[in-house]
Amino acid sequence: MKIAYNLKSSNERRNNQLKPEKTLPFGQLRTDHMFLMDYNDGEWGNARIVPYSNFSISPGATVLHYAQSIFEGAKAFMHEDGEIYTFRLDKNAKRLNKSAGVLCMPEIPEDIQIKAVHALIDTDRLWFPVQQGASLYIRPFVFGTQDSLGVFPSSFYTFAVVLSPSGPYYPQGFTSPIKLLITKKFHRAVPGGTGHVKASGNYAASLQAGEYAYKNGANQVLYLDHTNTYIDEAGSMNHFHITRNDNVVIPEFTDTVLRSITSESVIELQKRLQLDIVQKRIKVDDFISEIKNGGIKEAGGFGTAAVVSAVGEYLLEDGGKLTVGNGEVGEITKYIYDLYTGIQTGKYEAPEGWLQKVERNI
Numbered sequence: 371m372k373i374a375y376n377l378k379s380s381n382e383r384r385n386n387q388l389k390p391e392k393t394l395p396f397g398q399l400r401t402d403h404m405f406l407m408d409y410n411d412g413e414w415g416n417a418r419i420v421p422y423s424n425f426s427i428s429p430g431a432t433v434l435h436y437a438q439s440i441f442e443g444a445k446a447f448m449h450e451d452g453e454i455y456t457f458r459l460d461k462n463a464k465r466l467n468k469s470a471g472v473l474c475m476p477e478i479p480e481d482i483q484i485k486a487v488h489a490l491i492d493t494d495r496l497w498f499p500v501q502q503g504a505s506l507y508i509r510p511f512v513f514g515t516q517d518s519l520g521v522f523p524s525s526f527y528t529f530a531v532v533l534s535p536s537g538p539y540y541p542q543g544f545t546s547p548i549k550l551l552i553t554k555k556f557h558r559a560v561p562g563g564t565g566h567v568k569a570s571g572n573y574a575a576s577l578q579a580g581e582y583a584y585k586n587g588a589n590q591v592l593y594l595d596h597t598n599t600y601i602d603e604a605g606s607m608n609h610f611h612i613t614r615n616d617n618v619v620i621p622e623f624t625d626t627v628l629r630s631i632t633s634e635s636v637i638e639l640q641k642r643l644q645l646d647i648v649q650k651r652i653k654v655d656d657f658i659s660e661i662k663n664g665g666i667k668e669a670g671g672f673g674t675a676a677v678v679s680a681v682g683e684y685l686l687e688d689g690g691k692l693t694v695g696n697g698e699v700g701e702i703t704k705y706i707y708d709l710y711t712g713i714q715t716g717k718y719e720a721p722e723g724w725l726q727k728v729e730r731n732i
């Protein structure tokens with residue numbers, strides 16, 4: 371794949387360089403450029419890096435009406451050697467293709483996706499935020515652009531990548547646990563649906579449950595399966611809990627649970643963490659009685675943005691409240707977070723292939 375470059379002047383780029391003294395928000399800033407590639411006549415082409423700017427899109431584009439759109443979320447880190455490394459981008463590229471299959475969209479070869487992200491990061495490397503806990507958040511996405519009001523897969527697509535220089539997800543540190551509202555009223559996904567892939571429409575469908583959680587004093591909902599029997603996951607992160615015997619339990623990856631790369635990576639690290647991590651279906655009634663009995667020490671969520679979120683309290687729809695442990699961030703949760711972020715930032719040795727250096731002048 372040849373990439374065409376249409377860049378802003380280097381002066382402009384330098385002037386926009388981030389001020390390290392400010393703590394950056396997560397996910398709000400953008401870099402100067404974006405990567406674009408189009409799907410026409412059955413093939414991907416016209417790969418280019420251009421200034422970050424608005425798209426021109428047909429009012430009849432399928433993405434606007436029927437949400438034929440998928441996305442990924444990954445991160446890159448600067449190590450002590452001053453080089454930028456992407457973290458497990460091959461996993462994101464694989465998952466984007468899995469999502470593409472489910473949404474009847476064309477796949478993009480993994481090596482092309484990875485090259486696109488690396489070339490964009492290299493172009494905008496001056497945007498890497500130099501501050502504690504910072505990362506470059508990577509957002510690849512694909513959407514249907516055909517002007518058609520009929521409901522069928524688009525013949526035309528755009529693959530885009532944008533970058534967001536980000537501060538730590540929890541700027542005050544890993545101190546305040548979140549609250550989850552266990553809901554039987556809303557469901558994120560159904561068997562045979564799109565819940566196991568990163569389809570944009572899943573998020574549109576989750577907004578009302580999010581509002582409902584805020585109104586009831588929680589940060590997010592914890593979704594159950596459609597029979598209201600088993601724990602599925604939270605709106606944007608997998609769920610986990612830690613038992614009295616230090617077993618970490620993650621709900622099984624059914625077709626209503628997103629296969630989180632963070633969960634998979636934590637499972638791969640279990641030997642190094644000296645923890646037993648199991649995946650199984652978890653009955654919500656058992657979970658609730660275990661919290662009441664003190665059988666659950668810690669709980670939380672796994673996902674790229676926050677890496678690990680600690681849950682301090684569960685709210686029930688009958689008005690009940692359950693505190694996990696002493697309501698603080700637990701020791702094992704902290705330990706998982708420290709090892710994981712230490713691997714990402716080069717403080718600890720990474721398993722083979724997890725980090726890939728962004729070369730210069732790709």
Ligand SMILES: *Cc1c(COP(=O)(O)O)cnc(C)c1O
Pocket residue numbers: 443568603604605606607608628629630631632633672673674675
């Ligand atoms: C993206 C996402 C996650 C987290 O996945 P990671 O690969 O760890 O970032 C969890 N649940 C849902 C619904 C998601 O969309």
